[in-house]
Amino acid sequence: MKTSSSIYKIGGYLLVLICLNHVAFAQKSDSFQLLLNMDAVYNRPFLQAGSFPVAIGGYIEAQGEYFVSDGITEGVSFKIPRMTLFVSSTITERIKFLSEIEFEEGTKEINIEFAALDFEFHPLLNFRGGIIMNPIGAFNQNHDGPRWEFVDRPISATTIIPATFSNVGFGLHGKTYQKQWVWAYEAYVTNGFNDRIVANSEGRTWLPATKENVDRFEENFNAVPLITLKTAIRHRKIGEIGLSWMGDVYNKYEEDGLMLDQKRRLDVLAIDFNTSAIKNLDITGEWVWAFVDVPATYSQQFGSQQQGGFIDFVYTVLKREMFGWENARINLALRLEHVDYNVGSFEETGGNIHDDVQAIVPALSFRPSSQTVIRANYRHIWETDLLGNPAAKTAGFQIGISSYF
Amino acid sequence: MINIKIKVLPVICFMAAIIYSCDEVFPEAPAENELLDGPIGALSFSEQNRFLAGDVAFNDEIFTPESGLGPMFVATSCGSCHPGDGKGHPFTTLTRFGQTSPGQSTDFPAGAPQLQNRAIPGFEPEKLTLGTPFMKFTPPAVTGLGLLAALTDEQILKNADPDDVDGDGISGIPNYIDPPDYFQPKWFHQAVNAQFIGRFGKKAAAIDLLQQTATAYNQDMGVTSTFEPLDVATDLSVDPEVSDQTIREVVFYLSTLKAPIQRDPETYNVIQGQQIFTDINCGSCHIPSWTTPESDIPALSNKTFHPYTDLLLHDMGPELDDGATEGSAETYEWRTPPLWGLGLSPDSQGGEFFLMHDGRAKSIEEAILMHGGEANDSRGSFEQLSDIDKQKLLTFLKSL
Numbered sequence A: 001m002k003t004s005s006s007i008y009k010i011g012g013y014l015l016v017l018i019c020l021n022h023v024a025f026a027q028k029s030d031s032f033q034l035l036l037n038m039d040a041v042y043n044r045p046f047l048q049a050g051s052f053p054v055a056i057g058g059y060i061e062a063q064g065e066y067f068v069s070d071g072i073t074e075g076v077s078f079k080i081p082r083m084t085l086f087v088s089s090t091i092t093e094r095i096k097f098l099s100e101i102e103f104e105e106g107t108k109e110i111n112i113e114f115a116a117l118d119f120e121f122h123p124l125l126n127f128r129g130g131i132i133m134n135p136i137g138a139f140n141q142n143h144d145g146p147r148w149e150f151v152d153r154p155i156s157a158t159t160i161i162p163a164t165f166s167n168v169g170f171g172l173h174g175k176t177y178q179k180q181w182v183w184a185y186e187a188y189v190t191n192g193f194n195d196r197i198v199a200n201s202e203g204r205t206w207l208p209a210t211k212e213n214v215d216r217f218e219e220n221f222n223a224v225p226l227i228t229l230k231t232a233i234r235h236r237k238i239g240e241i242g243l244s245w246m247g248d249v250y251n252k253y254e255e256d257g258l259m260l261d262q263k264r265r266l267d268v269l270a271i272d273f274n275t276s277a278i279k280n281l282d283i284t285g286e287w288v289w290a291f292v293d294v295p296a297t298y299s300q301q302f303g304s305q306q307q308g309g310f311i312d313f314v315y316t317v318l319k320r321e322m323f324g325w326e327n328a329r330i331n332l333a334l335r336l337e338h339v340d341y342n343v344g345s346f347e348e349t350g351g352n353i354h355d356d357v358q359a360i361v362p363a364l365s366f367r368p369s370s371q372t373v374i375r376a377n378y379r380h381i382w383e384t385d386l387l388g389n390p391a392a393k394t395a396g397f398q399i400g401i402s403s404y405f
Numbered sequence B: 001m002i003n004i005k006i007k008v009l010p011v012i013c014f015m016a017a018i019i020y021s022c023d024e025v026f027p028e029a030p031a032e033n034e035l036l037d038g039p040i041g042a043l044s045f046s047e048q049n050r051f052l053a054g055d056v057a058f059n060d061e062i063f064t065p066e067s068g069l070g071p072m073f074v075a076t077s078c079g080s081c082h083p084g085d086g087k088g089h090p091f092t093t094l095t096r097f098g099q100t101s102p103g104q105s106t107d108f109p110a111g112a113p114q115l116q117n118r119a120i121p122g123f124e125p126e127k128l129t130l131g132t133p134f135m136k137f138t139p140p141a142v143t144g145l146g147l148l149a150a151l152t153d154e155q156i157l158k159n160a161d162p163d164d165v166d167g168d169g170i171s172g173i174p175n176y177i178d179p180p181d182y183f184q185p186k187w188f189h190q191a192v193n194a195q196f197i198g199r200f201g202k203k204a205a206a207i208d209l210l211q212q213t214a215t216a217y218n219q220d221m222g223v224t225s226t227f228e229p230l231d232v233a234t235d236l237s238v239d240p241e242v243s244d245q246t247i248r249e250v251v252f253y254l255s256t257l258k259a260p261i262q263r264d265p266e267t268y269n270v271i272q273g274q275q276i277f278t279d280i281n282c283g284s285c286h287i288p289s290w291t292t293p294e295s296d297i298p299a300l301s302n303k304t305f306h307p308y309t310d311l312l313l314h315d316m317g318p319e320l321d322d323g324a325t326e327g328s329a330e331t332y333e334w335r336t337p338p339l340w341g342l343g344l345s346p347d348s349q350g351g352e353f354f355l356m357h358d359g360r361a362k363s364i365e366e367a368i369l370m371h372g373g374e375a376n377d378s379r380g381s382f383e384q385l386s387d388i389d390k391q392k393l394l395t396f397l398k399s400l
Helices: A003-019 A030-032 A037-041 A155-159 A207-213 B001-021 B045-060 B145-150 B153-157 B209-221 B245-258 B268-278 B340-346 B364-369 B374-383 B387-398
Strands: A055-069 A072-092 A095-105 A108-121 A127-134 A167-177 A182-189 A228-233 A239-249 A264-277 A281-292 A304-323 A325-340 A358-371 A372-384 A392-404 B094-097 B135-138 B314-315 B334-335
Touching: A108 A167, A108 A182, A127 A182, A127 B340, A155 A207, A155 A304, A155 A325, A281 B094, A281 B153, B045 B245, B045 B364, B094 B268, B135 B314, B145 B153, B209 B245, B268 B387, B340 B387, B364 B374
Parallel strands: none
Antiparallel strands: A055 A072, A055 A392, A072 A095, A095 A108, A108 A127, A127 A167, A167 A182, A182 A228, A228 A239, A239 A264, A264 A281, A281 A304, A304 A325, A325 A358, A358 A372, A372 A392, B094 B135, B314 B334
C-alpha cells in the first residue's frame, strides 16, 4: 500500500463521515472554553481531605499489544508505560506548588517531570520556578494518558519534541480574556540540550537523547540557557492555536577557558491547534520543525532539519448512560502521523534523504467518565530508512486503559 | 433507539473504509528470494544464537564518540554501509589511496590507505592532497560471504591463467596479500612467499572475513580492536573500542548469511538470458557455480552455490584505471565481483543502481558497457545483440 494514497483515502473517508453528521457549534461550559493547553498542568483531578493543604492525584496507563513487523512478531506483550503521581498545594493565596513524578515501565525510569512554584502577581504576570515543562507544542504540557484516545503517544511529539521534556529554570506566564477570546503567553529560561542529540545510538539527530544526561537537573550542559516562548489564542466557539519556539546552543564549545568547537544552535518551532467547533468532533494537531547546526564534516545521517506532526480526529458516536455510568461516551478516533527526521538531500547524488515515518491509527474508545478511558487501536507504521529503500512495515493492535485517580 | 442506528451507520462505514485502505492488516514477510538477509539453513541452536548476536552488532550497533566512533570515520555502523546486508550507496562510498603500484608496501602518504572523510564534532576529517590518485569503493553486498570464504585456494587457482596460456584473452590473477599478524591460515590456504590469496574487497585485498571485518571497524568507523589497535587519527595504539567477541560474532554472522536466491529461474527469458550470458563469454570471469569442501561450520560444507565470480583479478582497461591499487594488483585490475543479488541492489541503494566498483554505472546495461580490457570482446558481443536478446540478458541478470 502506498502510504500517501492511504492517508488521502482516510482523509476522504473522514470528510464523508463528518458530512454524515450535521455541523453545529458545540456547546461547552464557559470554564472549559477558557482553558488552554498551558493550563493542562493544573487542570487535573486532585483529592483533598478537608482543610489539609496538600492535594494528591495521579494517573496510570496500562496496555497490551500485538505487532507484526514485515512478517515477524514478538508476540503478545503487556506493559505499564507510566504511572504518575501529582502533589499540589496552595501555599497561600496566589502561591501554588505542583509536582508530577512519573514511574515509567515499572521503575525503569523515575522522573520528576514537573515541580514548580507559581506566584501570581497579576493574571497577566505569574512567576514560575522549578522543574518546568517547556511549553513547546501542545502535547508536551498536555500529555496525560487519560486525555487521549490512542494507546501510544504521537511520534513527532516524543521523538522531535522529546515529550515529556522538562528542565530546571524560571519564567513568566499570563493569560487574559476579552469577550470570546482568550490569550496567553509563557516565557522561560531553563537548562537545555546537550551534544547527545547528534551523538547517540539512534544514528540520527535525536532530541530525546538529551534526556540521557543525568546531570541536566543539576547544571546546564554549557553556558547558554534554553529559551522557550509560547503564545496561544483561543476563540471560545472555534478553538485554540498556539505558536511556540525554543532555542539553545547544544554543544560544549568551551571548557576551562579552552575553545573546543564553535557554538552550535538548536531551534525548535511548533504550531498546535485544537477545535471542537464541529458537533461531536474534536480535532487536535501539532506540527514541529527542528533546526540543528550539525557540523558539515559530520555524517549526513544526522539531519540538520527535522519536521513532523500529527492530527487527531475524535468523534463521539454515543454519549448517554451506559452500564450505569452517566455521560459515558464511545468515541471513534483517527490519528494521522508523519515525521521526517532528515530533511535534505545527499551531497553525493542530490537525491532525497529519507529517514521518515508515517502512521495511521484508527481507534475506538469507551469513556465511563471523562477521567477514565478504555481504548483500542490498530496502528500501521511505515518506516523508510535514510536511503529510501522499501519501507519497513509494522502493524498491530493495542488495547489500553488509562485513568486519573 | 433510532438515534443510535443513525450514528452506528457512519461508524461501520468508517471502520470498513480503514480496513479497505490497508492492503494487509499485518505486514507479511517479503518472499525469501526478495531479501538478502537471513541465515543459511541448518544452523544449530548455538549457531543461531551466535548469528543473532552478530546480526545485532552488525545492523543495530551504532557507534558514537563515547563508544569509540572516530574521531575520523566514514560510517557509524556496519549496517549504514550495507543496508539490509546489500550494496551501499554513494553516501557511504569509501576512498582508498596511497598505493600506486603493485606490491608497494611502504612510503604510503599519511592517512592511507583509506580516507576518513567525516569527523566527530570538534575534529577535522582527512582531505586528499590535490593530485593524489584514489579509488572510490561502493560498499558491496555481504551475503553469501561464508561460502566464498570456505573455498580452497586450490579451487581459486584452477581458474587462474596469469599469462593467458590458453589464449582466450582472459587471464585471472590472484591478488597475493601480506597477511596481518592475527591471520591464522586454515588448511585450505596456500602461502606463496609468505603471502596469501585475497578474496574480499574490490581489489581482493582481504584474505579472510576476520581481516575484512577488523579492518572495516578500524578504517570505516575509526574503532580500534586488539586486531587493529591503531587509532586512525593518531596512528597510535589505544584501548580496544570493540571486543574480540563482538568482532568474532560479526565474522560468524557474515559467514552464515545465506546466499541470494535467484528469482523466476524457470521463466523463458531468464533461461534464454542465461544462455546468452554463457554465449558471449561473461561466464569466463563471472564463473556461475562453485562447491565448497568440508567446513568447520557444517552448514557451509559441500554446498554448491552460484556467485558468478572467480575471485581473481582481471585487466578491466584504462577506463577503469584509477591510478591506485592494493596488494599485488595493477591499478587497472579488479576482482570479478559476484553477481548474485544484483537484481536486489536497488532495494538497498535507495531504489537506484550504483554499480561497478565506485557506483558510476546507473544501470546494468551501463555497467556492461563500462567493461574494458579483458572484457572488451564480451562487451562487443553484448553491443551486437538484438534489443530482444539484450533484454533477455538483463532479465537474467536482474533475476540473480
